[in-house]
Amino acid sequence: MSRTRIGNSLLLLLLAGAALALARWQTAPWWQGAPGSTRVLLALLVALAFGGVCVLCLRRPRIATDTDSGILLLWGSQTGFAMQLAEQGAAALKQAGLAAHAMPLEAADAALLRAHRRVLLIASTTGEGDCPDHAAGFLPGLQNQTLAGVEYAVLALGDSRYQQFCAYGKQLDEAMRAAGASVLFARIEVDAGNPKALAAWQHQLSCLAGDAELAAPLLPEYQAWRLQARHCLNPGSVGDAAWQISLTREAMHWQAGDVAVIAPRNAPERVRTWLAATGLMADAAQQAALAAARLPDPQQVVGQNLEEIIAQLVPLPMREYSIASIPAEGELRLLVRQTFDQQGQLGLGSGWLSTYAEVGSDIWLRVRSNPAFHAPGADTPMILIGSGTGIAGLRAHLAARAELGAHRNWLLFGEREKAHDFHFRAELEHWQQAGIITHLDTAFSRDSATRRYVQHVLAEQAERLREWVAQGAVIYVCGSLERMAPAVDAVILQTLGKPLHDQLQAEGRYRREVY
Known part of the structure; x- marks a missing residue:
């Protein structure tokens, strides 16, 4: 109950107490003759109506006034x-x-x-x-x-x-x-x-809110998705391995542009090593709790029992990935690049999805809507620019556009080697042949002596960029914030000029999902 409601209730009780106290001062008869049944009934109805108004006042939400904008x-x-x-x-x-x-x-x-x-x-x-x-x-x-x-x-x-x-x-x-x-x-x-x-x-x-118990939860709960399959898309590449992860469940709902939020787990071997270092024994439920949390230094928990340690654990941080598919394809696809820490250990999210989680096991995931990267209408041309695993979010948009029969799509994609790193190549070339992709421009930086990146391809197509933007196209960029995105932004700025560049951003026609 909020402080406001408590205050109102106390005020009503105070008024009732005052009425009773005043009633005791009445020494003369209340009335010379008893009222008739009609008057008694009317008095009861008035009392009930007054009580109802009091209840409504207690339950009525606070309404903002002109001097309180909330x-x-x-x-x-x-x-x-x-x-x-x-x-x-x-x-x-x-x-x-x-x-x-x-x-x-x-x-x-x-x-x-x-x-x-x-x-x-x-x-x-x-x-x-x-x-x-x-x-x-x-x-x-x-x-x-x-x-x-x-x-x-x-x-x-x-x-x-x-x-x-x-x-x-x-x-x-x-x-x-x-x-x-x-x-x-x-x-x-x-x-x-x-x-x-x-x-x-x-x-x-x-x-x-006056200590009110808030009804709306901050976050939706994670759901269990089955790890259906995974395979490396770039064996033999000079870069780190990029894995396609396929996940399924009965009810699947999302839009192209949405994000998969993963709750990763510690590798089973890491949990066993930690238990051995602490000399503690754990049952299956306790091992599951340890797998989902940051494991403390064994030296810092000396003398504590396992239940005390688990009660103090901090959950592992979530990991976010662009979704590479649409529900009509029957699976939620991710494209995950393996990363490594300073000790050479696989990254938390990439290691769990690409190596440690068993195929057929549950991955705890929630889909987060990302309206800032949702697609425009089918009649709006799309310029899709990405590098590396940034192709994931762009592939989802192309799959959605193919389902709608939207044909004006221009894809610019950059990676290291065409022979190894042309992710989703067969699908992209199929969409190009079907007319879904109007233009497919690529840059593979390790295939020539002079390093050539996706921003160079965009600069070479400056005239086409101006034409498409003049025809109402939107620009979607997905990939590395550190390297690709600033370089692409510089080309767009130089080609279109700052006023138009800023106008596109303000109108939502230039959007980025970068990391």
């Missing part, structure tokens, strides 16, 4: 996670009786922030400290502005594998503070979807 939740999202949290948070606050609404960062300015009593900023950091593409203009818009009287809090989403962990969330925090806004509660940083950090955020939302 809570504003602003999101900056590259793959849809921050947007999802903002929208679910706004829905939960509304159900608790507060006025709340969510919108992207670029839709807000200092005047809008000043019009709200409280502002919650939920933002992800991409690459090495960068903001989501759509939010690039928000911080510059706060310069030389005052936000005195505004209260705010920041939920910063990031991945501690990167040096600039949660950098953009920290920048938002500093900018709001510098503009004179007051802190509602300390910044919460979420490392790769850490459930404990998200639970702390939900607790703060509950406090804002």
Whole structure:
């Protein structure tokens, strides 16, 4: 029960107590003659009506007034996670009786922030400290502005594998503070979807709602998907192995552009090694708990029993992958590049999917909607640019376009060697022959003495780029943020000019899913 309802209930009890106390002062008869049955009935009806009004007042949601614009939740999202949290948070606050609404960062300015009593900023950091593409203009818009009287809090989403962990969330925090806004509660940083950090955020939302129990969960639950098959797509390549992962379940729903969020597990051998180092024994359930968590240093848990250790474990971070297929194909496909840590051990997500999980076993996964990378209408031409495993998200779009019979698609793809790294080659060439792909341009950097990348191919086709954009085409880029994406962006900027480049971004006609 919220504080408001508790206060209203106490007030009614106080009034009832006052009425009883006043009644004891009455020494003379209440009436000279007993009222008739009609008057008694009317009095009872009035009392019941009054009680009903009181109940409605207690249950009625709080309504915002002109002087209270409610809570504003602003999101900056590259793959849809921050947007999802903002929208679910706004829905939960509304159900608790507060006025709340969510919108992207670029839709807000200092005047809008000043019009709200409280502002919650939920933002992800991409690459090495960068903001989501759509939010690039928000911080510059706060310069030389005052936000005195505004209260705010920041939920910063990031991945501690990167040096600039949660950098953009920290920048938002500093900018709001510098503009004179007051802190509602300390910044919460979420490392790769850490459930404990998200639970702390939900607790703060509950406090804002007067300690109400929020009805809307922050995240959907993971579901069990069967690991149907996997195989390496680039044997013999000079690059790291790229594996196609096929997953199935009875009910499959997603759109091209959506993201698969995986809950990885420690390799069984790693769990056995840890148990041997601690000298502890574990049953099947305890081993499953250890497999899903970050294992502490054995020296730090000396003297503790296994139940105590498990109670303190931190879940493993989630891993995100672009979905490479559509539901009509009967499977959820991923394209996963094996990565290695400084000790030469396989990466957490790539190792689990490509090596350690047994074919036929369950993979815990949830599909996250990513509207920022959903396709336009079938009549809109698409320019799809990707490198490496970035072809995964683009392949899903092409499969969806083929199902719709949408034929104006231009694919530019770059990798190392044509003989080994032309992922999905047979399907792409089939779609080209069928007219689904109008143009298929490739760049394989190791096939010539002069390194040639996808941005070079795009620059060579500058005239076609201008023509397609003039005809209403959208540009979708998927792949490496560190190398490919900035180089492609530079070509687009040089070819189209900054005004048109910025206009395409503002209109949602230039979108990126980069990592």
